Amino acid sequence: MPRTPGWREGQNKSGGRYKMTIGPWIAKLLALGSASLNQSKAKIDVNVLRSAGTLGDELAQVLDAKNGFDAFESALHFFPAQTSLLSVGIDEWNDPDGWTKEYGDLAAGCLFFAEDIFGGQFCIASSCVWQFDPETGEKNLMAASLDEWAKKVLDDYEVLTGHPLAHAWQKKNGPLPEGMRLVPRIPFVCNGEFALSNLILMESEKGMRIRGSLARQIHDLPDGAQISFRIDS
Structure with missing residues (x-):
């Protein structure tokens, strides 16, 4: 039987087999990306898939096709x-x-699956894809599917991934080390500049932990309140 492009066979979260047709925009993003970041077959915890709701099978399809990847110069x-x-x-x-844990209820119900150069997260929540701002903990609705999300990323990757600054930093300093992001010294929400002079190389998890504290402070402040916050290496 002929198979259409992107057709693969996989296993859904209930353990049954299914025919996988990866959407055209996810397929394009995968083609642009690096080799798999894990050469082993993707094995996703059943509870992780369930937390993705109706997008669980689509996430499994993507990871079965390529088990993690970098794109747009990381x-x-x-x-x-x-x-x-x-x-x-x-x-x-x-x-x-x-x-x-540093974000408390702000991160509740989210399954984080990707990030931009600044550590801004992409997550699945309520069976949709969202942007998660690490400085405020606010979510911005992006798409109803991973394929729709991929289309938006491809259409506006400079803004949605921070590619221009990723390119400029690596042109000056060399390839971005694995597990690292470019975190603003003065957070963007505190009027920090989108400029190399305001960025420091930081381990991704550390950057998220630090900004979790900022997000909780901002969330609890009344409108118009002033804050002062700076991240140092």
């Missing part, structure tokens, strides 16, 4: 299913005792 980092030498896995990244 400005976009899509986590593999499980931790490898090249990247923390989705299961470990979403550990409730990890960095998400």
